[in-house]
Amino acid sequence: MSIILKADRVTKRFGGLVAVNAFSFELEEGAIDSIIGPNGAGKTTLFNCITGFYKPNEGEITFDGHHIQGLTPDRVTTSGIARTYQNIRLFSNMTAIENILVGRQPHYKTFWIEAIFKNPRVVNEEKEALNEALHLLQYVGLKGLGDQLARNLPYGAQRRLEIARALASRPKLLLLDEPTAGMNPNESAELMHFIRKVRDELTVSVLMIEHDMRVVMGISENISVMDFGQKIAEGNPKEIQTNPRVIEAYLGRGAAAGFETNAASAG
């Protein structure tokens, strides 16, 4: 398996605050990995560095063999990374279909002037784009809701639409920022099932930030734990669950000590 995304000592500072501190990790092609950590640990900032919204102060990010740090977000997306947002950010006054059509942005080939003359190239491209969008709509289970304005969709549908929009760019890597936020356990389980399906059928790699431990432990192949901008642990779900530094970061020092004692006596 080759490495699709590699971060090498990525650092992002805001004034005196070091939001991401020399963070390194690797993502294997076709993997589903997670980044967890307490609130304010710098997870979303890391995502923003990868997607080009922020320019890291130091370090290198390599995607698919190319350096992408410092590229503008549109060029990062064009190179094959798509993302969703922690607090859903759809184009709320556009319909679901239009949202997906915008997501397909990197794959339009016609020049804008051609649209005025509506030449066959444009007509074909629009038809193709619409068909793709309709398929994606159905793929995420929103068939029939395509003409609804995004803001009028129910919460769960908005989450799914955001994923559909990200998939429309045919990404090689999908970044999901807390995809199950605000969902009940059943919905979360279904979403995880869906993400696995997307990975298998569309051959994308997935990197996600997630708080729901049941979800994280259930789906991730590899987990990195962040605290105060630094990576404090990495490993498979089992290793992470028993790692004292992780427990300390989440629950505080005392709890970690207690856990260790318990683990010792139980063992």
Add this chain to the structure above:
Amino acid sequence: MKLDWRTIIRNGLLGGGIAFYLSAIGMTELFSERYLIGDFLSTGQLFVAIGGLASGILTARGLKEEKHLTAYMGSLLSGIASSIPILLLIFLIQVLVIRQIGQDVIFNWRSMFVNLSPNLVEILTFGQGLAAGIPLLILATTTLAFIGAALVLLPTRWGRALTNGLMWTLGIGIFSENVRQILTEVTNRDFVRLVFQQRTLNPEAAIAIFAGVFIISFLGVGKVTQSGWAKLPAGQQKQGRVVGIVLLAVFLIALPWLVGQFLSQALFLVGMYVMMGLGLNIVVGYAGLLGLGYVAFFAFGAYTMGILTSTGPLGVGNFNFWTALPIAVLAGVVWGLVLGFPVLRMRGDYLAIVTLGFGEIIRILATSNWLAPFEGGPQGILHIPTPEFFGIVMNQPQTMYYLVVAGSLLIAFVTIRLRDSRLGRQWMAMREDEDVAEAMGINLVQTKLLAFSIGAAFSAMAGAVFAARVGNIFPHSFNLLISINALSLIIVGGMGSIPGVVVGSLILVGLPELLREFTEYRLLMYGILLIIMMLFRPEGFLPEETHKRELRGEEEEYVEEHPVAVEV
């Protein structure tokens, strides 16, 4: 029966306050010469009537849930209350102006409140003197409040018919002169005399119009045709659409000859603002970039046309109109890019302020002596020839009207094509959320500059036509008011809506031309209209429709590759 006295009286005073205000600033008196029906109902009185009507509507709305009798009673009481501010006004005029009490002690009231004239009392009391006029006034406000309540409380069908009937009758009444002129062109003298006397509607004709419109809208003719239309097979619908387009074209072609020279000039202005509005609509409505310096591009277009075609000393090259027009449009594109670059990183309010500054800079530069050798400075550019079209000199408003109609249609066509393309969606995505749009792979620099320069091109085209129409252009013609007009008409019509731009410019540019008396109150009216729009219909008169893409016939070609819906 429980009545909330406080609300009822408040509504009444509010309505009456509107009438008080409109009278005190002089609108009532100014419009009292423009009769609506016969020689007893004038537009001025309509302003006073708004008070009663508004109080009735407000109260009836509040009491909608109560028994109808209660609601009507409440509205009537509001109506009576709404006469109080007007009575107060009459009293004030009596005391301060006619009796001139306190004048020698304090100061001359009349010189301060110039609009509080004895004549106003005359209008407010229907010329019947105080003793008979005041009861009449109270009766009138009460009746109007009753009508207002009826508009709200009647079943929708009746209410709508009543509203339409009133609107049409009053509308035709206000524009008696213009309607009369059109009728004179289309029908014979006797018919015109039947409908109009002098400059107003015959009372009988008014009743006939009201009854006609009432019956038509009560029977729901519009609805019936709509549902009938929907039932027609696709082929016939297509034919029908072609017929509709042909009829519209005939109407547009015949229009200037029906309405005469004066109204054609008004239509020319409307068309010019449609061109400009469609351009600004791309920048503000689609791309969401709030620009206030839009007049700059209009000026660039006008000056390019002026310099290239003028036969005066400042003219360069003596181009004719048709060769200069594309150059002017190109100049718009270039300046759109030049002024677009510095503001690429600005958003919202900041962008508005900077573009506002640009607009002013351009105007001041045009006035300056520095550029005077090239574009005349404050003296402007003179002797811009009127365009010719295959030997026809377009020196009449009627012929220039065709030019702006053609220009508007061209611009609307380009706008529609772009709106439905990837570029249009890029603009809208940028309007919705700039950061996410960029994260979707949209190149913000390119997309923004395209919006700026295409919008600027349209505006420059309008400017070029304007220069050719007026013949002489001066820097002071290109003031901030033009930008504000263009922006307001988009807001009133509906952001991002093409028919909205047409409606907006008919209302904001066309109406003031018809109601010449308004000139003084134009900005006041703009303000009131914008506030009312923001409160009651923030999306505009004809808001942008959402495009149905999923269910529109493409469905048949839609092959299901994933038959099982994902159970997410």
